[in-house]
Amino acid sequence: xxxxxxxxxxxxxxxxxxxxxxxxxxxxxxxxxxxxxxxxxxxxxxxxxxxxxxxxxxxxxxxxxxxxxxxxxxxxxxxxxxxxxxxxxxxxxxxxxxxxxxxxxxxxxxxxxxxxxxxxxxxxxxxxxxxxxxxxxxxxxxxxxxxxxxxxxxxxxxxxxxxxxxxxxxxxxxxxxxxxxxxxxxxxxxxxxxxxxxxxxxxxxxxxxxxxxxxxxxxxxxxxxxxxxxxxxxxxxxxxxxxxxxxxxxxxxxxxxxxx
Amino acid sequence: xxxxxxxxxxxxxxxxxxxxxxxxxxxxxxxxxxxxxxxxxxxxxxxxxxxxxxxxxxxxxxxxxxxxxxxxxxxxxxxxxxxxxxxxxxxxxxxxxxxxxxxxxxxxxxxxxxxxxxxxxxxxxxxxxxxxxxxxxxxxxxxxxxxxxxxxxxxxxxxxxxxxxxxxxxxxxxxxxxxxxxxxxxxxxxxxxxxxxxxxxxxxxxxxxxxxxxxxxxxxxxxxxxxxxxxxxxxxxxxxxxxxxxxxxxxxxxxxxxxxxxxxxxxxxxxxxxxxxxxxxxxxxxxx
Ligand SMILES: Nc1ncnc2c1ncn2[C@@H]1O[C@H](COP(=O)(O)OP(=O)(O)O)[C@@H](O)[C@H]1O
Ligand SMILES: [Mg+2]
Numbered sequence: 001x002x003x004x005x006x007x008x009x010x011x012x013x014x015x016x017x018x019x020x021x022x023x024x025x026x027x028x029x030x031x032x033x034x035x036x037x038x039x040x041x042x043x044x045x046x047x048x049x050x051x052x053x054x055x056x057x058x059x060x061x062x063x064x065x066x067x068x069x070x071x072x073x074x075x076x077x078x079x080x081x082x083x084x085x086x087x088x089x090x091x092x093x094x095x096x097x098x099x100x101x102x103x104x105x106x107x108x109x110x111x112x113x114x115x116x117x118x119x120x121x122x123x124x125x126x127x128x129x130x131x132x133x134x135x136x137x138x139x140x141x142x143x144x145x146x147x148x149x150x151x152x153x154x155x156x157x158x159x160x161x162x163x164x165x166x167x168x169x170x171x172x173x174x175x176x177x178x179x180x181x182x183x184x185x186x187x188x189x190x191x192x193x194x195x196x197x198x199x200x201x202x203x204x205x206x207x208x209x210x211x212x213x214x215x216x217x218x219x220x221x222x223x224x225x226x227x228x229x230x231x232x233x234x235x236x237x238x239x240x241x242x243x244x245x246x247x248x249x250x251x252x253x254x255x256x257x258x259x260x
Numbered sequence: 261x262x263x264x265x266x267x268x269x270x271x272x273x274x275x276x277x278x279x280x281x282x283x284x285x286x287x288x289x290x291x292x293x294x295x296x297x298x299x300x301x302x303x304x305x306x307x308x309x310x311x312x313x314x315x316x317x318x319x320x321x322x323x324x325x326x327x328x329x330x331x332x333x334x335x336x337x338x339x340x341x342x343x344x345x346x347x348x349x350x351x352x353x354x355x356x357x358x359x360x361x362x363x364x365x366x367x368x369x370x371x372x373x374x375x376x377x378x379x380x381x382x383x384x385x386x387x388x389x390x391x392x393x394x395x396x397x398x399x400x401x402x403x404x405x406x407x408x409x410x411x412x413x414x415x416x417x418x419x420x421x422x423x424x425x426x427x428x429x430x431x432x433x434x435x436x437x438x439x440x441x442x443x444x445x446x447x448x449x450x451x452x453x454x455x456x457x458x459x460x461x462x463x464x465x466x467x468x469x470x471x472x473x474x475x476x477x478x479x480x481x482x483x484x485x486x487x488x489x490x491x492x493x494x495x496x497x498x499x500x501x502x503x504x505x506x507x508x509x510x511x512x513x514x515x516x517x518x519x520x521x522x523x524x525x526x527x528x529x530x531x532x533x534x535x536x537x538x539x540x541x542x543x544x545x546x547x548x
Contacts, residue, residue, distance in 0.1 A: 058423070058424055060420050080428070087424055087425070090424060092424040094417045096416055098418050099418075100413075100421070100422075101413075111425050111427075112425040112426065115425065116427065161425075
């Protein structure tokens with residue numbers, strides 16, 4: 001638990017992050033910092049590079065330029081061993097949940113414990129079942145396979161997998177996309193609860209404003225490869241940035257031009 | 261600045277950059293340059309792919325030997341690649357041996373060399389037909405399955421998820437398949453050798469009226485260790501090729517169902533072609 005009186009340190013910082021795919025300049029100098037224990041939500045239209053930014057932080061995509069600091073240490077060019085150690089701090093919920101089809105649910109949740117932390121299979125199974133319960137799933141589904149679950153349940157399993165190793169930093173890629181509004185709200189509540197219980201720092205990306213308002217302490221907006229606005233979630237409505245204003249109200253006319 | 265179609269056609273032909281060339285010559289020039297560019301791009305792409313493939317193969321083999329080794333996964337792949345391919349390889353070998361006896365008998369009868377049938381069957385099966393046909397059948401069965409499975413994992417971000425859970429996909433996905441493929445294909449081919457020779461024996465005895473004991477003696481006398489060994493070594497190489505091609509194309513699959521489909525096709529086609537090419541090279545190395 002981070003007490004309010006404690007001085008806020010920076011958990012994650014991006015400086016001048018750039019990434020292009022050929023002539024497609026996706027990230028054009030992203031600067032961002034997240035204080036320890038806070039939840040930052042990045043909003044932005046589809047295809048603006050939110051997922052690419054997250055993949056750069058996770059080391060799944062190599063950035064062309066810029067630095068990524070985690071707890072003050074540079075992580076952009078780590079070797080395999082350093083990368084493995086860094087990954088232990090991270091938990092990630094993928095947009096499509098990305099559960100392993102060939103493994104039963106409990107082994108999906110326990111995967112990081114068994115293979116990352118080399119824990120005994122029996123012990124990790126009981127931890128996995130605890131984590132499943134904490135996202136509102138019963139023990140009965142532990143031996144089912146991902147293909148047998150609904151979209152909402154898969155998202156919950158993905159969430160349980162992300163929190164299974166008690167990571168310091170949680171990443172959520174569009175956690176509510178593709179869910180009905182009620183299930184989306186359930187997932188939002190679970191995310192808030194899990195982040196609070198772990199005392200983790202959270203970075204989420206979404207274009208669902210209801211979700212952003214619920215999860216976020218702070219909001220940042222990504223547009224044309226840069227962060228054009230960042231501020232506390234309460235100031236979202238009073239902010240005078242025309243891009244943010246257009247995005248949160250979902251208006252077709254404004255400074256943001258939709259790509260052809 | 262509104263140009264009507266009439267004024268536009270008056271302005272043509274526009275000033276020619278090549279200067280003085282008639283339109284036809286210019287068109288030929290352009291199309292020659294275009295095709296040069298296409299050929300160059302294809303060659304560059306080919307070299308790039310070869311480089312990528314070599315790097316991939318090196319990494320796959322390296323991770324097959326460096327710990328941690330996922331024995332449980334190797335075991336599962338051994339079942340998938342080895343055990344479940346037995347029916348396909350067995351049927352292929354059986355009927356190949358049978359047809360071989362029939363064909364060589366009718367051929368050799370023309371110059372009274374029927375007694376060579378036993379030798380032709382056993383040498384063709386062990387040296388050539390069992391390894392190559394098993395390799396091609398397994399390329400269709402296993403190469404495609406590997407490419408589809410790994411390609412789907414790529415497209416649905418499961419490979420990314422592996423990395424975020426501190427697991428190296430080369431160790432977890434690729435090394436077990438490559439190890440199982442390289443180990444199991446020789447075993448499959450050994451089984452295929454036996455079944456193929458047995459098929460030839462059945463046809464020779466029951467259809468062609470050979471004497472069983474002299475057929476077996478002829479088979480045994482002509483066979484040398486190198487005949488079987490060369491076939492098994494070929495099989496190991498083919499197993500490596502099939503599993504590597506499946507993994508490589510799946511791992512670099514493009515997004516969407518179409519990407520996975522293309523990866524599957526490419527895996528089977530490249531594996532089959534590489535099997536035929538390396539078969540020639542290995543045969544040359546063994547028997548010349
Ligand atoms: N591996 C890749 N190769 C080439 N282009 C990519 C790749 N990943 C993403 N892109 C491109 O980057 C842009 C941003 O994609 P993405 O980050 O997924 O958007 P979103 O903000 O919706 O998550 C898109 O134009 C996409 O085509
Ligand atoms: Mg995205």
